[in-house]
Amino acid sequence: MIRMFERYETLPERFFDEVLSADGLPREHYGIMMQRFGQFSSDDIRTRRQIVNIFFRNQGITFTVYGVEEGIERIFPFDLIPRIIPAWEWDLIERGLIQRITALNEFLSDLYSRQQILKDRVVPADLVLGSPHFRREFVGVTPPLGVYIHVTGSDIIRDARGNYLVLEDNLRTPSGVSYMLQNRQAMKRAFPVLFDRYKVRPIENYPQELLRTLQEIAPTSRPDPNVVVLTPGIYNAAYFEHSFLARQMGVELTEGRDLVVNNNKVYTRTTRGLQRVDVIYRRVDDDFLDPLVFRPDSKLGVAGLINAYRKGNVALANAIGTGVADDKVIYSFVPKIIRYYLGEDPVLDNVETWLASNPKELKHILENLESLVVKAANESGGYGMLVGPESTQEERDRFAEKIVANPRNYIAQPTIPLSRHPSFFGDGDLGACHIDLRPYVLFGRTPAIVPWGLTRVALKRGSLVVNSSQGGGSKDTWVIDE
């Protein structure tokens, strides 16, 4: 049938393949794409690869890897074969995420006011109050519209049967949205014809939607609220994204040193004096926001910002203290949280999770390290993680010690056989790579999902880790109308 896919292996008994069904035929929504790619020679692919590489290099789209001195900037690897999600699957994701984010926002609102859910013992109080991301200073402070999580990106995976599961919630400062927008640009340049054959839902209005969300939460009644993006600076891994979003929204990109607080109001320092700021889309973690309140050694923040926030003179997106709800331990309670606040069953399931803080579950974890994935509750980006099946005995022993020493900090999940999708490895060979999906939800007056997501792909052979810091790349993701 199709030359390029001749040697493509699906292993349907172990993994869900996104493109080919168990009988080896393309799924309906992939039909046109398979036909198109089947007509390409390896030269065609190489030419398109070049178009894309030049596009990314010239745009300076890079990310930073920590702990590597040489070549700190790298181009984010991009795979040419797009992932396609049909409308009916997307509807499920949309309903599931909006339900989930609504419930998590209720949860945060409750934690920072009456704490009813703790009193009702649905979530153990010690897990919440003991979390390093719970900011007790903010109990009793209500953000504008009662919204805490304005921009979120939950990670979604598919198990061996193709069920969509939520793996993780990112409620603090999820990144990746600029890659998604740039991926789309690159694909349009490289595959104009293919793009034309599908009814791909457009995504280009994301920056406007983000700006609208940010303007909606402005605390002041000024007619044209001044929104700024706050970045840690050019050495931050996601700096490109911060500047990209500021440019696309047409707002100022600021660093901590550009802002000053006077009389509990926030201003930018400009060539013509001080100018009032109403909303800060901050891409700086809580800990670094204000040296007077959090880490005193932070040079990234603004002294006095928190008081201005508490006074209601400026809005922050996302609000402070949201990390308590995307903690990997709290994650295991999300289905209960959804039932508690909304009285509904979760549309999207969680991945089964064991908590090391529970003695019975700890025993299970320690006995099954070889088959489990163990994660530190408060690390991200694939750091501080043990992948059981890929680990050595020595690594497992060392990890077991860490878990026993600090059980609150660890959770374990079964090794999920992430779904696979045809992709080009670094050397140009085609193979099945594991993928996940990160859609983004914006929450101003109401939560709304934007019709696409960032598909991350593990481009190392056999690897299950899709994080960019660990050799992962991304794909363009097409949500199509049938």
Place this chain on the structure above:
Amino acid sequence: MLSRVAESLFWMSRYFERAENTARFLDVNFNMLLDLNDITAVDHPNYWSPLIMVAGEPELFSAQYPEYNAHTVTDYLVFNKKNSNSITSSIGMARENARSVIESISSEMWEQVNNLYHFLQSASPQQVHNDPYSFYKEIKNASHLFQGITDNTFSRTEGWDFIQIGKYLERADNAARLIDVKYHLLMPKNSAGHDFVHDSVEIIQWMAVLKSCSALEAFRKIYLSRIDPDNILRFLILDRSFPRSIAFSICSAQEALWRISGSSRHRYANKVDRLIGKMEAGLSYSTVEDMYLNGLHDFLENIEQGLVKIGEQIHLLYFAYHTPKIEPEDVSEALPFTGIAGGRANWSQSQQQQQQTLHARPQPVRT
């Protein structure tokens, strides 16, 4: 606009102009040596040491290289990363500045800075020695392209004015240094310059000075082929219409400063405008004879020092982030450079800003 953004635009432009000027000096020097038609002389230190003097850091050079010759000087001025004014360093700094304001410049401008950066990263000393003409041409063209792109894609806002100020202050400073050094080497010590006897080597050298400012044809249109030092100095320093002369650069910087502050002729709004107005008037009403009065070197050094002061005042007025009042006696501490006689004050971006960017490094990020 944000003070930090204004400052980065200013320095982006300034470093880009600096790289172009350095490429011009080197290019012309190579060409001049070919004109001399004397193969053994090409590596003579006398032809190469002036380039280091223009850039003003002979100690840093001597610490790293045994002698002045084509290879060492080229390496120092093109590739040396310890030399913060080498072409590679300058473009690196221009790019860092552009990167920190990437949302404020057009993507075409960013692509162009990036292109030149990648060209330099992949260039080798061998490539320069094999074909210096093409190499320097590439850099000059890249700079012209950048100016052209900026001209056609950047809105005529305050940011544009800061870009112009950075470019023209740097150009004026470079021209002053180049003339100063060349004059010093070319003029007989006791001569006031009037009864100068040309020999052909000197004429070639003076033509090289003109060429390094792309001024030879423009000069000939006015003075025909009368290549004598007085005319050359009049042209490079005082000419009001040639875009690389000192007077033209100062006027252009002044116009940009006026657009920002709202000043006009006869009426200055702040210290920067006063200083640059004074300098502009000085140039407008000077003759070559005036320049010789206390010696050309003093005249040029006055301009260089004046440019330093203007740079400082721009920093204080527009970039210093409106930090709480700085008392006059604290100024010398607040600024890393204040009028060191004959030194390179205000030659580099404020250390304060560089440190800030370094400190901004460590926050781990969620991906």
